[in-house]
Amino acid sequence: MRASLIQIAVTEGESVESRRQRAAALVREQAGADLVVLPELWTTGAFAYEEFGRQAEPLEGPTYGAMAKAASDAGVWLHAGSIPERDPDGPLYNTSLVFSPSGEPAAAYRKIHRFGFDKGEAVLMGAGRDLVTVRLPGTTIGVATCYDLRFPELFRGLVDAGAETLVIPAGWPERRRAHWTLLAKARAVENQAFVLACGTAGTHAGVPQAGHSIVVDPWGEVLAEAGPGEEVLTVEFDPAKVAATREQFPALKDRVLGLDPPRRLG
Numbered sequence: 001m002r003a004s005l006i007q008i009a010v011t012e013g014e015s016v017e018s019r020r021q022r023a024a025a026l027v028r029e030q031a032g033a034d035l036v037v038l039p040e041l042w043t044t045g046a047f048a049y050e051e052f053g054r055q056a057e058p059l060e061g062p063t064y065g066a067m068a069k070a071a072s073d074a075g076v077w078l079h080a081g082s083i084p085e086r087d088p089d090g091p092l093y094n095t096s097l098v099f100s101p102s103g104e105p106a107a108a109y110r111k112i113h114r115f116g117f118d119k120g121e122a123v124l125m126g127a128g129r130d131l132v133t134v135r136l137p138g139t140t141i142g143v144a145t146c147y148d149l150r151f152p153e154l155f156r157g158l159v160d161a162g163a164e165t166l167v168i169p170a171g172w173p174e175r176r177r178a179h180w181t182l183l184a185k186a187r188a189v190e191n192q193a194f195v196l197a198c199g200t201a202g203t204h205a206g207v208p209q210a211g212h213s214i215v216v217d218p219w220g221e222v223l224a225e226a227g228p229g230e231e232v233l234t235v236e237f238d239p240a241k242v243a244a245t246r247e248q249f250p251a252l253k254d255r256v257l258g259l260d261p262p263r264r265l266g
């Protein structure tokens with residue numbers, strides 16, 4: 001299976017429409033790949049909080065249209081990263097879009113863990129509730145977004161739902177790059193799954209982005225890693241390695257669930 005992670009640069013010097021057209025062109029250039037991945041909130045930038053409301057789109061808005069067409073032009077499965085979604089009946093959401101090679105919508109995932117504590121995304125956007133997996137030929141992907149990477153229980157839920165390849169678009173800052181790499185490897189090893197983590201390059205809202213998109217196999221080996229700038233990271237991987245790893249080293253079978261709470265002595 002061949003995957004291309006498009007680590008696009010998000011800068012204020014470029015308009016959203018220009019970046020949308022550029023992203024669509026980059027997706028088209030990936031014809032021949034099985035799966036193409038874009039990062040989180042690449043239209044606005046994940047830290048450009050003031051732009052979320054200004055650039056929010058309905059689910060089937062301009063980014064959806066451009067990405068559906070790009071997926072079908074290239075004939076690829078496309079995880080189109082996420083957009084600020086304006087729900088007509090509710091708040092904004094940080095929503096990822098997945099398209100089939102014929103440009104049909106395959107899934108939408110509303111980010112569950114919002115970043116910012118008491119500001120930013122955490123107050124400007126609503127939280128999703130639903131786990132999302134998508135069956136592709138050869139593997140089942142489980143999707144999560146950026147800050148979700150810090151919450152292992154979400155990934156266990158995806159694995160329980162059949163995920164073998166964890167696809168994580170992000171807008172991760174350079175300042176915490178060490179966490180990004182460490183957590184991507186940890187999620188791969190503990191879930192015995194491939195991790196495809198696609199970040200952004202460039203600087204927006206004064207926050208330099210980490211880049212360093214990364215692909216990790218179920219044994220924790222890094223198959224490919226990008227540099228800091230805009231780049232398309234292409235990798236070949238064998239989805240059968242998930243079943244083989246889970247069979248040869250069956251740690252997932254040793255999970256002990258429903259433990260008792262700590263007992264007080266005395």
Ligand SMILES: NC(=O)CCC(=O)C(=O)O
Nearest residue numbers: 046115146147171173176
């Ligand atoms: N956009 C995000 O979710 C940022 C996450 C982040 O910076 C972190 O977890 O650290």
